[in-house]
Amino acid sequence: MSKSLLLSLETSSPVCSVALHRVADGSLVGQSELRLDKSHSTHLTILIEQLLANTGHQLADLAAVAVSDGPGSYTGLRIGGAAAKGLCFALDIPLIAVSTLQALTAQVAAGTARPESWLYCPMLDARRTEVYAALYMPDGQEVLAPTPLLLDADTLAEQLAHHSVLFFGHGAAKFQALLGEQPNAGFLAGIEPSAISVGQLGVAAFHRQQFQDVAYYEPFYLKEVYTTTPKVK
Structure with a gap:
């Protein structure tokens, strides 16, 4: 059963969401999310580990990783992109970017x-x-x-x-x-981005072999990020 799953990550909003789909037929294996603001950096890896464990799978079962590409929260997208790239590098599997x-x-x-x-x-x-x-x-x-x-x-x-x-x-x-x-x-009120829909589009992109260059991938921020320099006291 190795290399049979697609892991999807959605971190563009305050909702931190992960999902697993079967690449063969796009069926949903499981999903997990955390509606806790600014939780991505501390909880994304934990959500991935728990989802794999709860569905009886391991990292070796992943055929690809799909990540919500943006636009959205700069920090959230950066965290999701870094996690996706790290997994793809370590497992030598493709990276898929899906428009948020x-x-x-x-x-x-x-x-x-x-x-x-x-x-x-x-x-x-x-x-x-x-x-x-x-x-x-x-x-x-x-x-x-x-x-x-x-x-x-x-x-x-x-x-x-x-x-x-x-x-x-x-x-x-x-x-x-x-x-x-x-x-x-x-x-419509109460609609938040979900890793489930990222995964569904990610499976379709997997079959079209629409992959990113893992080394050079950057999320689609849409706007330049503005930062300020703290004033010297």
Whole structure:
């Protein structure tokens, strides 16, 4: 049974999530998550070890690792990317990068009645009135590439004039407050990124052999990271 599983990691949000899928048929073997802010650096490795132990597997059973690629939390993405690269180096297995926004869309579309009726707009909070967002068809086809959006009442007005758009993710509430009444807009609350959807897309990428260069892989941060230098006292 060696090399039969794909491990997926989702660390782009405050939820730290890991999952195992069978690469042969994409079936879910198990998943574990921790909804504890800033827990990724101390708990990600523990979650992986516990998930493998609880499902009766070991690291030698992994055929590949899929990681949530971003956008999202800079620190979270960096931790997930480093863990994925370390495992792939040590086990000599492929690394797969899965768009965080595309995985979130797949997660929502799978549970939506008449999914073909909507365009899907995942929104992740980027602080103040900004979000990381994209637009997808129900099958995951990209309509608007992931981008930082400054929100106001006219954001995505052209798309909303011609399509029903479903908004979700922890940045969507900010847009709902600004948008007001809009008959073509739907909003879902409580949707968080999950390693399960990362793994589902990761299995498909595995069969297409869409792998990253482990040595040079960097997460898709989307924006430059701004740091400040502490003032000298």
